[in-house]
Amino acid sequence: MSSAISPLAPTDVPEMPAIAGVRLATAAAGIRYKGRTDVLLAVMDKGTAVAGVFTQSKCPSAPVEWCRAKLGGGEARALVVNSGNANAFTGKTGRQATALTASIAAKAAGCRPNEVFLASTGVIGEPLDATKFDGVLATLAEQASPGEWMGAAKAIMTTDTFPKVATATVKLGKAKVVINGMAKGSGMIMPDMATMLAFVFTDAPITAGALQSLLKSGVVDTFNAVTVDGDTSTSDTLLAFATGTAAAHGAPKISRPGDPRLKAFTKAFQAVLADLAEQVARDGEGARKLVEIIVEGAVSKPSARKIAMSVANSPLVKTAIAGEDANWGRVVMAVGKAGEPANRDKLSIAFNGIRVAKSGARDPSYDEAQVSSAMKNPKIQIKISLGLGKGRDRVLTCDLTKEYIAINGDYRS
């Protein structure tokens, strides 16, 4: 496993403010890794609303099934996340492990097991020994503090090369509310969902139903518009928690997602999701280039999304970008294989603003040297104009390098 930090890691890491009603603590429980933290406990105040979206995999992990089943209650008091073992494809043992973890956490946090949410990431198919949480979670509940955001983001990492956090402060009514998020990648990154694990916390007083709506619409152009390798994890989980503690200093209680008072909040919430999703692409396994695919002029937005994903997931496009080669022929190939309406003779393609193909042929003004120089940029934008309609979409991905192979050829051994 590589330990070098991705060259695409953000240079500015935000200060994460406290969120009233949320306390965090981490520990090294020895799940799999040595010498690093691998368990996160987040304890939330009574009355915290919860919402979640999960992997579309037909073989979801035990924690995903646990969360789905408990979401109906609408309340959360604790979140337990471990790295190193995904507790996926672990059968009955896996279900027993989630139940045991929740019961240990419930005792530690002083709540019911149904109010405990779980996420696990790491190797699939290995039994998770939940007895390792015994004692650990009780200690963590005692130690938990409002400032432990970076520590939390670190404890949930697997092949990630940097912790991923984002924050926003925004007005809800006349009160300031905070939104904090953390995420981890960085393989098996493909809708739906894009990231393996992401957690967003706010002190805004929002009901579980409204929060669920916000989350569902929020992922469409953020986490679901990011792909690293087209692989969908069994464990993808995005949970949002709203403690409602900002009501104490005047934030209005929101129960409808369409509530006009929620406008600024919705925008900030989306921005936090988008920030985290982009960081996942920036930390794609072996990534050396952040790649933005813009498709415009498609017959519809879903059609533009399909074409953009076809380009973003093409190994030939991704290896060309790794080689700093503006190989637009491979982009044409990927547009063609998407199966969506596309007319070769109307197609234009630009790399970082330089048009290389136009109306079904090479752009006559195409300058190889100029394009080659642009391809050295760590951020590559591929803009594909189909000239058919008004459908537009954007997805983020990264290049495909030898490092991806190295990371994934040696991961389990």
Place this chain on the structure above:
Amino acid sequence: MSSAISPLAPTDVPEMPAIAGVRLATAAAGIRYKGRTDVLLAVMDKGTAVAGVFTQSKCPSAPVEWCRAKLGGGEARALVVNSGNANAFTGKTGRQATALTASIAAKAAGCRPNEVFLASTGVIGEPLDATKFDGVLATLAEQASPGEWMGAAKAIMTTDTFPKVATATVKLGKAKVVINGMAKGSGMIMPDMATMLAFVFTDAPITAGALQSLLKSGVVDTFNAVTVDGDTSTSDTLLAFATGTAAAHGAPKISRPGDPRLKAFTKAFQAVLADLAEQVARDGEGARKLVEIIVEGAVSKPSARKIAMSVANSPLVKTAIAGEDANWGRVVMAVGKAGEPANRDKLSIAFNGIRVAKSGARDPSYDEAQVSSAMKNPKIQIKISLGLGKGRDRVLTCDLTKEYIAINGDYRS
């Protein structure tokens, strides 16, 4: 570009018999490569029936459009194949290049341009200078000989590390007939079609209609069941030519694909396609392992195909195999993301006959050392038993290695 021959190359290369009515010749026309042949001319006798199947890309190459338009005529007298330039996404210039090539070839072979079939492979988006064929094709028509099969298979190569040929001799009625085939890969390999270019010739007297039916059903479990990288070329072409010359020594004329006299021929024809398709997988870019994915117990054959393809195209599964890691957790992931019916608790997975997962969990008798040793084999079989129904399918692929990245990161530059 790597010049080392794939370790998966067949050790037995068949002697290719002559086919009456087919003559072949190759030349170095300087399309792109230096010091190697890059043009193939095949000249066929009058009365040769032709059939073809092509890429499903929405942006097909000019030669694909040419062939599709001419297939209705049912007759072929010449085939021109060039490597180094795909004549794809070349707009009007590309269409002019195909017309010019066909007219030069028609003059050389003494036929009408409508009886000339074309295929090009190589870089996309570069104009193909068809004037380079002027003179060359006339010389080739004179030189063409019945024994030039290996030379032909070499001339159509791009990143292939070995020429791909297959042959079968079979009885049609009381007469012996021959089927010869050649193919090239080896990137952008994904249904439909699997290979970029493949050509099959026979002296059997089969009408164009019957040949087309044979071809259409023949590709389903051969070329369409092979994937290297999930990318679909703009140029994928499989053409079949039947000279009918075996009628002279008593072979019956076949005009219906269901004709019972065609049974042995159909089987042999399928075997030639299967052999070529497997060679394409064996020469997948950077391949070190041939991977066979068998899915059984699915709800249907199409469902089994989708699941098998999801596994075969998963970068995480392919890199694990490159690392000789029986990472069945990633297989579960790929089954889960296929979107087809699958019940985790009924799923079993075996690598090279060793069951590693059973009924939703690790097989209790699983022996890591035994599996690790099996993973060193250059051929890896992954068998996935879903336990739901009787749907079964099989696809071939290869592993994903650093060499794939090297080949595709440097291809154009």
